[in-house]
Amino acid sequence: xxxxxxxxxxxxxxxxxxxxxxxxxxxxxxxxxxxxxxxxxxxxxxxxxxxxxxxxxxxxxxxxxxxxxxxxxxxxxxxxxxxxxxxx
Amino acid sequence: xxxxxxxxxxxxxxxxxxxxxxxxxxxxxxxxxxxxxxxxxxxxxxxxxxxxxxxxxxxxxxxxxxxxxxxxxxxxxxxxxxxxxxxxxxxxxxxxxxxxxxxxxxxxxxxxxxxxxxxxxxxxxxxxxxxxxxxxxxxxxxxxxxxxxxxxxxxxxxxxxxxxxxxxxxxxxxxxxxxxxxxxxxxxxxxxxxxxxxxxxxxxxxxxxxxxxxxxxxxxxxxxxxxxxxxxxxxxxxxxxxxxxxxxxxxxxxxxxxxxxxxxxxxxxxxxxxxxxxxxxxxxxxxxxxxxxxxxxxxxxxxxxxxxxxxxxxxxxxxxxxxxxxxxxxxxxxxxxxxxxxxxxxxxxxxxxxxxxxxxxxxxxxxxxxxxxxxxxx
Numbered sequence: 382x383x384x385x386x387x388x389x390x391x392x393x394x395x396x397x398x399x400x401x402x403x404x405x406x407x408x409x410x411x412x413x414x415x416x417x418x419x420x421x422x423x424x425x426x427x428x429x430x431x432x433x434x435x436x437x438x439x440x441x442x443x444x445x446x447x448x449x450x451x452x453x454x455x456x457x458x459x460x461x462x463x464x465x466x467x468x469x
Numbered sequence: 470x471x472x473x474x475x476x477x478x479x480x481x482x483x484x485x486x487x488x489x490x491x492x493x494x495x496x497x498x499x500x501x502x503x504x505x506x507x508x509x510x511x512x513x514x515x516x517x518x519x520x521x522x523x524x525x526x527x528x529x530x531x532x533x534x535x536x537x538x539x540x541x542x543x544x545x546x547x548x549x550x551x552x553x554x555x556x557x558x559x560x561x562x563x564x565x566x567x568x569x570x571x572x573x574x575x576x577x578x579x580x581x582x583x584x585x586x587x588x589x590x591x592x593x594x595x596x597x598x599x600x601x602x603x604x605x606x607x608x609x610x611x612x613x614x615x616x617x618x619x620x621x622x623x624x625x626x627x628x629x630x631x632x633x634x635x636x637x638x639x640x641x642x643x644x645x646x647x648x649x650x651x652x653x654x655x656x657x658x659x660x661x662x663x664x665x666x667x668x669x670x671x672x673x674x675x676x677x678x679x680x681x682x683x684x685x686x687x688x689x690x691x692x693x694x695x696x697x698x699x700x701x702x703x704x705x706x707x708x709x710x711x712x713x714x715x716x717x718x719x720x721x722x723x724x725x726x727x728x729x730x731x732x733x734x735x736x737x738x739x740x741x742x743x744x745x746x747x748x749x750x751x752x753x754x755x756x757x758x759x760x761x762x763x764x765x766x767x768x769x770x771x772x773x774x775x776x777x778x779x780x781x782x783x784x785x786x787x788x789x790x791x792x793x794x795x796x797x798x799x800x801x802x803x804x805x806x807x808x809x810x811x812x813x814x815x816x817x818x819x820x821x822x823x824x825x826x827x828x829x830x831x832x833x834x835x836x837x838x839x840x841x842x843x844x845x846x847x
Binding site: 387389391393394395396398400402403404406407410411412414 | 474477478480481484485488490492541543563566567568569570571590591592593594595633635
């Protein structure tokens, strides 16, 4: 599970935004707004984290039970897949 | 109907306005142009070396962009003059395109050949805005002194579309091209492209003598009425259908967020002279490196070569506080249909706080025509 190249996470005016740049604009010419948790997961993914790493990351960073953490990670990954932002 | 993307941009813009973050920047890369449009305020000769020598270098623009990004800039307009006259435009654009901006290119389109179109297709900007000055070589010759520009621009539009680039078209209305509007509108709609009518010419854009170029208030109101009638018919013919349900749902959620922000914004804006984002979240840097609130304002100014970006932005936002609001305009009954702003008042009257007769006339005639058409329908 790896984020595609040319996607930049930026914090702008208090919002976390994924900005596609250069060649990636061909595939995704928009913006993606992430909440605080989404930005946390994105940074972990960018560091090479896998699904289980993301779940354990959420558990250690936030006051959340494992079931909720798994569901949140799954939803986040699904959204990225839906937008085509992950490498196959 | 706005998309979730439009609304996200608006939401960011409101957040930036509240926090005085320079979200939107315009870099005027050159003052040179291959057209010599009668109404244009910035069209130095294409090969004027003395002008080239005064332009910021590519590396100066890139350094500025880096500092602006660190301060929060997301939306970046590259404009001129004609940006494709710069011999280093590929280096500038390619570098900026990897830095994390949403880039919009303003161009007359005429210098874009197949090679440039393919290059842009590989690393596309968020969008390009191309101005159509007429619907024939004759109009281009009359208005821009460049008959060949017409064919070149039309070819460019089609080549860029073939590369999948987001395009928007603009038409600046003057007496020389007003009768080309129907053809320009049809050209736009046939290709599914949005068309913006630039219906206000600043006095410094008005061909030397205002009367020869800028439509008088009555003619402008009639022109716009004709335009709305034309696009109404074209919309029916070239409709692209409804937006997907998911897009509408996302947009609805964003609207709720924005309503909350709106309340904060109203509390914050108070009696500011500005209703736009100039100086609260937007800035413009001229080809020589002068930061101004927008392309039409000549003050406050900060030379970005003499200071760092954050200091320049800070000076700009503070400088705007000295610009007085036009109290007569703010209390005017026609305020909701008058597109008044400090830049227009200053260039029309020499003052920020005095109503401009041309704008008043535009608003008065618009209101009268609205009332007349209302009477007819009642």
